[in-house]
Amino acid sequence: xxxxxxxxxxxxxxxxxxxxxxxxxxxxxxxxxxxxxxxxxxxxxxxxxxxxxxxxxxxxxxxxxxxxxxxxxxxxxxxxxxxxxxxxxxxxxxxxxxxxxxxxxxxxxxxxxxxxxxxxxxxxxxxxxxxxxxxxxxxxxxxxxxxxxxxxxxxxxxxxxxxxxxxxxxxxxxxxxxxxxxxxxxxxxxxxxxxxxxxxxxxxxxxxxxxxxxxxxxxxxxxxxxxxxxxxxxxxxxxxxxxxxxxxxxxxxxxxxxxxxxxxxxxxxxx
Amino acid sequence: xxxxxxxxxxxxxxxxxxxxxxxxxxxxxxxxxxxxxxxxxxxxxxxxxxxxxxxxxxxxxxxxxxxxxxxxxxxxxxxxxxxxxxxxxxxxxxxxxxxxxxxxxxxxxxxxxxxxxxxxxxxxxxxxxxxxxxxxxxxxxxxxxxxxxxxxxxxxxxxxxxxxxxxxxxxxxxxxxxxxxxxxxxxxxxxxxxxxxxxxxxxxxxxxxxxxxxxxxxxxxxxxxxxxxxxxxxxxxxxxxxxxxxxxxxxxxxxxxxxxxxxxxxxxxxx
Numbered sequence: 001x002x003x004x005x006x007x008x009x010x011x012x013x014x015x016x017x018x019x020x021x022x023x024x025x026x027x028x029x030x031x032x033x034x035x036x037x038x039x040x041x042x043x044x045x046x047x048x049x050x051x052x053x054x055x056x057x058x059x060x061x062x063x064x065x066x067x068x069x070x071x072x073x074x075x076x077x078x079x080x081x082x083x084x085x086x087x088x089x090x091x092x093x094x095x096x097x098x099x100x101x102x103x104x105x106x107x108x109x110x111x112x113x114x115x116x117x118x119x120x121x122x123x124x125x126x127x128x129x130x131x132x133x134x135x136x137x138x139x140x141x142x143x144x145x146x147x148x149x150x151x152x153x154x155x156x157x158x159x160x161x162x163x164x165x166x167x168x169x170x171x172x173x174x175x176x177x178x179x180x181x182x183x184x185x186x187x188x189x190x191x192x193x194x195x196x197x198x199x200x201x202x203x204x205x206x207x208x209x210x211x212x213x214x215x216x217x218x219x220x221x222x223x224x225x226x227x228x229x230x231x232x233x234x235x236x237x238x239x240x241x242x243x244x245x246x247x248x249x250x251x252x253x254x255x256x257x258x259x260x261x262x263x264x265x266x267x268x269x270x271x
Numbered sequence: 272x273x274x275x276x277x278x279x280x281x282x283x284x285x286x287x288x289x290x291x292x293x294x295x296x297x298x299x300x301x302x303x304x305x306x307x308x309x310x311x312x313x314x315x316x317x318x319x320x321x322x323x324x325x326x327x328x329x330x331x332x333x334x335x336x337x338x339x340x341x342x343x344x345x346x347x348x349x350x351x352x353x354x355x356x357x358x359x360x361x362x363x364x365x366x367x368x369x370x371x372x373x374x375x376x377x378x379x380x381x382x383x384x385x386x387x388x389x390x391x392x393x394x395x396x397x398x399x400x401x402x403x404x405x406x407x408x409x410x411x412x413x414x415x416x417x418x419x420x421x422x423x424x425x426x427x428x429x430x431x432x433x434x435x436x437x438x439x440x441x442x443x444x445x446x447x448x449x450x451x452x453x454x455x456x457x458x459x460x461x462x463x464x465x466x467x468x469x470x471x472x473x474x475x476x477x478x479x480x481x482x483x484x485x486x487x488x489x490x491x492x493x494x495x496x497x498x499x500x501x502x503x504x505x506x507x508x509x510x511x512x513x514x515x516x517x518x519x520x521x522x523x524x525x526x527x528x529x530x531x532x533x534x535x536x537x538x539x540x541x542x
Contacts, residue, residue, distance in 0.1 A: 042520075141526050146516025167523075174518040209541050245417025245536055247445040249313075252438075255412050255529040258522070262530045265516055270480050 009061070011085040018084075021058065021092050021104055027158045034107045036160035037092070038172075040099040041067050046170030047103050048073050053173070055104045056080040060089050063100030070101065094162035107160070108173060112151065112186060115176035116193050120148035122264050123190055123218035127153045127183050127232050129253065131224050135159065136167025137254035138221060143171035145261035150175060151190075153183040183220075187235040190218045197236045200260050201228045202250050204241035208260060211240055213267035219260050224253045280332070282356040289355075292329065292363050292375055298429045305378045307431035308363070309444075311370040312338050317441035318374050319344050324444070326375045327351040331360050334371030341372065365433035378431070379444060383422065383457060386447040387464050391419035393535050394461055394489035395528065398424045398454050398503050402495050406430065407438025408525035409492060414442035416532035421446060422461075424454040454491075458506045461489045468507045471531050472499045473521050475512035479531060482511055484538035490531050495524045 010018060023029040024037050035055065038047045041063075047054045048070065057074045061083060064071050074081050089098045116123070124142040129135045135157045142150050152159055159165070159177055178186070187197055195216040220236060222228035233239050242256050251259070281289060294300040295308050306326065309318045312334075318325045319341065328345045332354060335342050345352050360369045387394070395413040400406045406428045413421050423430055430436070430450060436443055449457070458468055466487040491507060493499035504510045513527050522530070 137523050137526060140519055140523060143517040144513070144515045144519035144522050169520065169523075171517075171519050209537055242415070242533070243536075244415045245540075246414040246442075248411055248415035248442050249440065251415050251529070252408050252411060252440075252525070254523070254526060255408060258526040259529055259533045262513070263533075265514075266480055269516075 009083045009085055010058075010088045013088055013091040017082065018088055018091060024104070025094055025162065027161070030158070030160050035104055036107065036165065037094065037102055037162060038105050038165055039093060039095065039102040039162060040166065041070060041101055042170050043165060044070050044101055044103045046173040047105050048077070050108070050173055053105050053108055054079055055106060056082065058082045058084045058089065058092055058102050058104075060084055060086060060100035067101060095166070109159070109177045109179045112178050112181050112189055115149035115151065115178045116189055118148070119216075120193060120195065121216040121268060122147040122261065123149050123151065123195060124257065124261060125151045125153065125183070125186060125190070125218055125220040126156050127220050127228060128223045129156045129221060131253070132157045132161040132164035133167045134224055134252070134254045136164040136169075136172075138257045139164075139168040139177070140171045141254065141258035141261055143174045145258070145265040147175060147261060149178065151178040151181055151186050153186060154180045183232055184235060187218075187220070196238070198260075199228050199233045199236035199239045200242070200256055201233060201239050202241050203227065204239040206238060206240050207243040208240055208263050209243060211238060213264045217264050219257070219264070221253060221257045280354045280356055281329075281359045284359055284362040288353065289359055289362060295375070296365055296433065298432070301429070301431050306375055307378065307436065308365065308373055308433060309376050309436055310364060310366065310373040310433060311437065312341060312372055313441050314436060315341050315372055315374045317444040318376050319348070321379070321444055324376050324379055325350055326377060327353065329353045329355045329360065329363055329373050329375075331355055331357060331371035338372060366437070380430070380448045380450045383449045383452050383460055386420035386422065386449045387460055389419070390487075391464060391466065392487040392539060393418040393532065394420050394422065394466060395532060396422045396424065396454070396457060396461070396489055396491040397427050398491050398499060399494045400427045400492060400524065402524070403428045403432040403435035404438045405495060405523070405525045407435040407440075407443075409528045410435075410439040410448070411442040412525065412529040412532055414445045416529070416536040418446060418532060420449065422449040422452055422457050424457060425451045454503055455506060458489075458491070467509070469531075470499050470504045470507035470510045471513070471527055472504060472510050473512050474498065475510035477509060477511050478514040479511055479534050480514060482509060484535045488535050490528070490535070492524060492528045
């Protein structure tokens with residue numbers, strides 16, 4: 001075991017450091033402290049790969065034994081590792097079945113200009129996406145499809161929401177993420193970088209199979225329930241729909257986004 | 272309002288018809304009664320489009336006013352429509368925020384031979400998929416991609432699970448669904464119909480971009496956590512992975528399934 005047996009277990013859910021971590025379940029406190037919680041071994045592993053992002057770790061004795069590599073890595077970096085009782089972990093965890101391990105992390109998002117630095121070829125813009133699970137799944141799909149960055153516009157869910165972090169399966173730590181960018185400004189900046197901007201919308205006149213996706217492309221994905229508002233569609237170079245061949249009315253947002261992003265990834269790579 | 276004002280509102284959560292509907296939250300009772308609950312206006316609308324599937328409707332007074340077309344349709348078919356109090360609806364609903372409308376439906380799945388009738392060109396097989404949200408989302412994506420049927424093997428989640436029905440967004444009523452088929456038998460029957468069987472697995476040697484998908488194809492999708500077991504992969508003609516271009520370790524099951532199914536749909540249609 002990496003922690004000495006004399007390491008004192010946190011058992012009091014009212015202890016200051018427990019309360020300081022607990023309040024990060026709320027967006028307003030996250031914004032104030034510029035910190036968030038990455039929960040579970042996968043997220044902790046990815047957070048630890050980045051320099052200076054992880055600030056402290058909480059682990060139950062069981063999790064410590066299950067993931068000695070992660071605890072050792074944190075200790076090697078001189079990070080505080082707190083052994084937590086099951087009750088304290090339940091207090092800190094935002095899940096029904098806590099995995100016994102979580103990291104307190106610094107915010108990792110970057111300014112829009114930085115995210116669009118270099119020569120981006122694939123960018124995902126989440127405009128007014130509200131569901132954290134969907135948003136996290138889109139981040140993960142964007143990462144998998146090799147996107148250069150993900151932009152959350154203002155009025156979108158907070159990517160540091162616990163459910164979003166979990167659904168991203170570590171991808172929040174993999175690619176530059178922008179937060180709170182007004183959609184018009186983001187689209188203009190993306191266009192200025194030479195990317196074609198496509199709005200994904202079930203009401204699009206052209207389908208995914210009718211557009212040339214071989215060039216640098218940014219996709220705008222909208223809200224689950226009501227798609228993209230007219231003013232956002234108007235900002236795009238084209239409004240494109242995923243073709244529906246069966247009787248389904250539409251696709252789930254994260255599913256549609258994955259299909260669009262992979263269509264771009266493929267068109268950019270396969271001759 | 273479609274129901275007369277003298278229609279008696281169900282207010283007693285212990286009323287026999289409330290209890291009969293309530294027990295359908297459990298799989299064992301669903302299997303016994305061969306009935307399930309389709310919740311929300313979208314599911315109810317799709318259920319009502321099929322002859323003889325909807326057996327009765329429960330609606331709050333508010334839902335009745337919001338969806339008079341659905342209540343009228345049910346009444347026109349001589350179906351019992353029960354006005355339910357908020358408390359009764361909360362008892363029947365399997366969601367945190369009930370939508371005030373649900374239908375009790377007959378099972379709609381069909382035998383494997385029937386699902387594979389005609390000339391199927393795209394089939395989705397869910398092998399040991401356990402998460403109902405994922406399974407429902409795959410059904411919806413399969414429907415959207417124009418699949419001919421969806422096969423749930425034994426040891427997979429029950430497609431009549433409330434969360435699965437909701438995630439399918441009506442697709443459960445759109446295409447033939449098979450339940451409880453042993454995977455080896457299902458794969459053999461699919462091969463006998465001349466389809467190529469591809470197992471989707473992150474460990475596949477070939478990627479989605481390296482296989483010819485223009486012919487009739489069945490995809491096997493596995494469990495979220497551990498993918499497809501060796502014996503299932505061995506049944507397939509090929510094991511194929513969705514290429515990962517970024518740092519993501521893998522894709523969410525429903526996302527990967529959508530990308531595979533749409534790759535097939537496109538290859539079968541776009542020259």
